[in-house]
Amino acid sequence: MTASQSRRSFLKTGSAAIGGFAMTVVAGGALAQGKTKIRFSGFVESEEQLATTLKVLKAYEAKNPNVEIIPEFSSYRAFTDKLATEAAGGNAPDMFSVNVDLLAEYAARGVLTPLTKWIPDPLDVSNYQEGSVFSCTYDGEMYAMPNDAIATAIFFNPAKFEEVGVAVPDQFYTWEKLHETAVALGKEHGRGFWGIEDGGGNNLACDIFLRVGGKALFTPEHTIGFNGEDMAKWFQYWEDMRQAGGAPPADVQAQAGDNSASLGIVRGRSAMLVQTTDSFIGIGALMDGPLELMMLPNGFEGGEMKQHHYDYAGNSTGIWTKAENKDLCVDIIRFMHFDPEGVDLYYTGSGMIPASTAGLEKFGSTGTENEKKIVAYLRMLREEPAPSRRPGVGGLGGIFRRHNEAVAFGDMTPLEAGNSLTAEIDGKLKALKS
Amino acid sequence: MSKTQNLSKKQNGVAFLFLSPWIVGFLVLTLGPMLGSLYLSFTDYDLFNAPTWAGLENYARLGDDPRYLASLKVTLYYVLFSVPLKLGFALFIALILNRGLRGLGFYRSVFYLPSLLGGSVAVALMWRQIFSYDGIINQFLWGWFGYDAPSWITNPDYALGTLVLLAAWQFGAPMVIFLAGLKQIPQDMYDAAAIDGARPVQQFFYVTVPLLTPIIFFNFVMQTIGAFQAFTPSYIISDGTGGPADSTLFYTLYLYEQAFTNFEMGYASAIAWVLVAIIGLATTVSFLSAKYWVHYGDEG
Numbered sequence: 041m042t043a044s045q046s047r048r049s050f051l052k053t054g055s056a057a058i059g060g061f062a063m064t065v066v067a068g069g070a071l072a073q074g075k076t077k078i079r080f081s082g083f084v085e086s087e088e089q090l091a092t093t094l095k096v097l098k099a100y101e102a103k104n105p106n107v108e109i110i111p112e113f114s115s116y117r118a119f120t121d122k123l124a125t126e127a128a129g130g131n132a133p134d135m136f137s138v139n140v141d142l143l144a145e146y147a148a149r150g151v152l153t154p155l156t157k158w159i160p161d162p163l164d165v166s167n168y169q170e171g172s173v174f175s176c177t178y179d180g181e182m183y184a185m186p187n188d189a190i191a192t193a194i195f196f197n198p199a200k201f202e203e204v205g206v207a208v209p210d211q212f213y214t215w216e217k218l219h220e221t222a223v224a225l226g227k228e229h230g231r232g233f234w235g236i237e238d239g240g241g242n243n244l245a246c247d248i249f250l251r252v253g254g255k256a257l258f259t260p261e262h263t264i265g266f267n268g269e270d271m272a273k274w275f276q277y278w279e280d281m282r283q284a285g286g287a288p289p290a291d292v293q294a295q296a297g298d299n300s301a302s303l304g305i306v307r308g309r310s311a312m313l314v315q316t317t318d319s320f321i322g323i324g325a326l327m328d329g330p331l332e333l334m335m336l337p338n339g340f341e342g343g344e345m346k347q348h349h350y351d352y353a354g355n356s357t358g359i360w361t362k363a364e365n366k367d368l369c370v371d372i373i374r375f376m377h378f379d380p381e382g383v384d385l386y387y388t389g390s391g392m393i394p395a396s397t398a399g400l401e402k403f404g405s406t407g408t409e410n411e412k413k414i415v416a417y418l419r420m421l422r423e424e425p426a427p428s429r430r431p432g433v434g435g436l437g438g439i440f441r442r443h444n445e446a447v448a449f450g451d452m453t454p455l456e457a458g459n460s461l462t463a464e465i466d467g468k469l470k471a472l473k474s
Numbered sequence: 475m476s477k478t479q480n481l482s483k484k485q486n487g488v489a490f491l492f493l494s495p496w497i498v499g500f501l502v503l504t505l506g507p508m509l510g511s512l513y514l515s516f517t518d519y520d521l522f523n524a525p526t527w528a529g530l531e532n533y534a535r536l537g538d539d540p541r542y543l544a545s546l547k548v549t550l551y552y553v554l555f556s557v558p559l560k561l562g563f564a565l566f567i568a569l570i571l572n573r574g575l576r577g578l579g580f581y582r583s584v585f586y587l588p589s590l591l592g593g594s595v596a597v598a599l600m601w602r603q604i605f606s607y608d609g610i611i612n613q614f615l616w617g618w619f620g621y622d623a624p625s626w627i628t629n630p631d632y633a634l635g636t637l638v639l640l641a642a643w644q645f646g647a648p649m650v651i652f653l654a655g656l657k658q659i660p661q662d663m664y665d666a667a668a669i670d671g672a673r674p675v676q677q678f679f680y681v682t683v684p685l686l687t688p689i690i691f692f693n694f695v696m697q698t699i700g701a702f703q704a705f706t707p708s709y710i711i712s713d714g715t716g717g718p719a720d721s722t723l724f725y726t727l728y729l730y731e732q733a734f735t736n737f738e739m740g741y742a743s744a745i746a747w748v749l750v751a752i753i754g755l756a757t758t759v760s761f762l763s764a765k766y767w768v769h770y771g772d773e774g
């Protein structure tokens with residue numbers, strides 16, 4: 041055998057081996073491709089919610105062996121940045137979570153598919169709480185399916201009230217009363233303790249404050265519902281609270297960040313926190329003792345006392361406009377929201393309260409102690425519901441926090457912050473509509 | 475064509491073959507996107523819809539954007555203080571390690587460790603714990619001196635200074651390079667200086683520093699470029715907000731916010747290209763100044 045023959049035969053054998061390997065890979069790939077793949081991305085509020093979400097998606101796969109769901113869940117911040125990048129690159133997930141403000145951004149920019157075609161069959165939302173449906177609606181069309189019902193509340197640690205003999209406010213009370221209570225708690229507990237976490241950077245609490253004064257953050261027509269002077273009053277309220285010792289100084293508040301474990305109420309340096317109910321289970325799990333919830337103030341001293349709270353969808357699922365299998369995405373949503381097995385797997389132990397009236401009733405009787413507290417709170421709000429949360433603009437939380445910090449650190453007066461915030465949000469709304 | 479020319483051509487071909495993965499990567503993953511972003515900087519682009527030509531509008535906006543100007547100020551402060559501090563500290567540790575310590579390799583690794591860990595979430599969290607209002611430092615100040623100190627990381631008066639300290643703590647990379655440079659200085663020079671009566675401090679200023687200037691220059695340029703591009707420390711420690719009150723709003727963090735929170739990719743691209751120009755200018759000035767203070771061994 042010559043050297044050249046040897047090389048030729050080696051190449052032949054090698055080619056055959058590589059060819060065989062390639063065939064195996066292609067065949068394997070073809071088998072894998074037999075399944076329809078759906079990328080499902082989103083944000084979750086807790087480990088519990090992540091676990092139940094993954095469980096319900098696995099159950100759907102088990103019932104539909106030809107479908108493979110690729111879950112991509114993370115925290116809110118990580119999710120929003122990733123989604124924006126993927127959508128820009130034309131590689132958005134087939135279906136993904138949105139909140140009310142993201143929904144407006146993505147619907148206006150043509151990233152979300154209107155769900156009108158699939159309502160009411162198979163997505164029958166007639167049994168859903170009106171506010172939840174409204175918060176998934178933009179320009180008259182529903183763009184996402186509400187996964188939960190949430191509402192703004194004050195979480196409080198009753199032990200911190202009892203320790204110093206300060207009374208928890210009645211169900212209906214004024215903003216002045218909240219100030220008085222928080223200051224008393226701070227004073228009685230002494231150094232390093234404050235009655236309430238600084239809520240000046242919380243846009244949801246501000247919405248209720250504005251509604252008490254006859255305004256709102258946004259109008260039903262998706263325009264700005266306040267002016268600079270309204271916002272100046274809001275920032276002034278929290279500045280007074282800090283100055284009087286009812287809320288922590290700005291540098292202490294800033295260290296709470298986005299992490300539940302570093303919140304003042306969890307670390308024992310405050311008694312109250314303005315938050316949405318979807319965090320109640322997660323924060324409650326970090327507390328040593330029981331955690332309770334109550335409404336924010338519903339009036340000003342000498343003014344009318346009226347319920348201004350509402351519940352809405354904090355987390356909804358929408359479908360990308362360029363998703364290839366939209367019907368399949370809708371079917372996954374149907375399984376999670378309407379199939380009894382899917383509903384049970386998705387919600388039980390998740391900390392989420394379903395947006396449907398039937399779901400709410402079910403969790404009111406079978407849920408955990410803390411889930412029952414949330415349901416009781418939502419039921420109370422629904423007795424006399426205020427108009428629901430209206431879509432705004434993305435990044436609202438950051439804008440509020442930044443301006444509140446500017447006041448708290450003395451970089452801006454409340455009026456300057458109010459005018460600056462108003463101009464920034466108005467500019468974003470106009471840019472979105474242009 | 476001669477045999478030598480043929481061989482040379484073949485060798486060049488082989489060299490290009492081996493370089494091709496890098497060249498392709500550079501063209502596709504670096505140069506292409508850079509040119510793309512240059513184009514986008516002249517457009518109005520929201521990430522989801524096709525960009526529309528806007529001319530110089532994005533660049534004209536920069537001067538009227540107070541948050542952009544704030545981010546520029548924060549970054550310049552950071553560069554101005556973190557680079558000299560880090561280099562000074564790195565040189566100091568390198569000088570100690572160059573004194574013929576036993577277990578030099580071990581110490582070198584230990585001092586290099588913060589540079590490897592510096593950008594990690596774990597270190598940022600630890601940094602938060604140490605410098606927060608109820609962190610170790612403040613507990614010590616309160617317990618021993620009764621001083622109610624502020625939160626070093628969430629007070630705008632101190633937050634950026636704390637990030638400068640974090641940068642200085644990551645001195646490992648320049649330290650290793652300084653150490654290599656120090657080892658290149660011949661012992662004869664020190665012996666000659668000692669015979670002439672030079673004390674250790676004089677030896678440092680008249681032998682070590684002049685002979686180390688090429689290394690100082692290299693480290694200075696690299697660290698300056700890195701400091702202008704700093705992103706992670708602020709992103710992690712401020713939860714991506716650049717707070718408190720924009721006091722740690724690094725240039726790149728603002729750029730990121732414009733691109734992915736506000737969906738203003740055209741404007742973000744303009745911000746990025748201005749940074750390229752700033753870094754280019756800083757590097758050029760450094761090189762122009764080098765002839766006055768950097769001494770190479772081959773000079774007459």
